[in-house]
Amino acid sequence: MAGRDHILELPSFMLAFRSLQLVTALAILGLAAYGITYLSFDGIDLTLFTAISTMIITIYIIVAQTGAPIIYNYWAILGLDIFAIVFWIISFSLLASEVAGYSIVTYSSSDCIYSSAGVCYYKRSQALKNLEKRETTNVYTYRNAMAAASGLGGLEFIFFVVTLVMTAIGLHRHRQAGRHCLPGRSAAALTEAKNEMPQGEYPVASA
Template sequence: MENSKYSTARIAGREHIPLYPNNFIALRIVQLVVAVIVIGLAAYGVSGWAFDGDIFIMVVGLMTMIVTIYYIVAETASPAIYNYWAVLSLDIFLVIMWLASFALLASEVAAIYSYTSSTYYDYYTGSYYTSGGLGGATAWAACLAAASGLGGLEFALFIGSLATHGVMLHRHRKAGLHCTPGAAPTYPTGGSEFKQQPTQTTVPVQQQYAAPQQQAYAVPAPTYPQQPYQTA
């Protein structure tokens, strides 16, 4: 059976938390670290030129930092605030946000790198001049490219955490456990309700009938009168 390998034994107060793999908390820490790095790179990009892709990925990084801190605190220090439905919803939300943000930023960074040079006409001298498109902004564009690449990595990390959480959540509920601390597990019956009828033990009542006591009485034998003997 699927539940045979899933233990329902829990520490008091952690009955509502699924049993994750041992390195799952490390995945949450990596998600937090990558989000902080993306925020730093995006903030540097905004300082040079603020555009939608850069701002978007920075906001997603801030949301990820808040959410992953909640994950880590709830799973380690304060299990009472943990709710596996909230974790599932937030993981799905961040998967969508990281996909949209890193894809948008990557397309805009590609457009920046394609702008290698520009030619303009000087009306005062009557000459054409060509200048480098990136020029001194090469480091700035490289930071944006790094933020986009780390955004793709964060998207892959949340795909992994969502898949792991989904599997363990299914096993957790399959074992009859709930999302409330201290709730006793309930065991499903596979769709058929088994109702055990109460066993009624009928104890026969032994009725004792007292047989009437018969007393013996001495009855004298009947006496018959003797007839005289007559001779002819």
């Protein structure tokens, strides 16, 4: 059975942060699924991918830390945190910029394709005009849902920045203590076992 001496010693709140990352990703997944049901565009597609990836990442980390230490590798966790940070900052920024492509107005202007129900559809968001034809949603609901997904994406980004910093600090201390990244015997134990091995006797050639 694999030991736990290769697992980083991190504050207890880190597991709570991982759980928050998982729950937030699940909420974003629901909002993204709602959005993509009516309209598929770059921001929501990337957000959907990042949310699914985050769920896989957090489930792996939680399971590795709590129930299956044999699959735990702190280099993998560090890399996954960096991956999540990069994709979340791109996802929520892109989605926010596209959601901002249409806003509530009380007048018409040359910047709008047309105005309906107080909403101005900008030329760079022409595809959003198709929402008006849907009977099961409306522009306000759709816009608010996508804005919520973007906001939660920003929150997820902050969560991963925190976990990356704490993991990096824990990894540095772990390495300074001479510990390893894979399950098994510690480096000190391996060195001691090597020193206890009987040395072979070799014949000495006569002059």
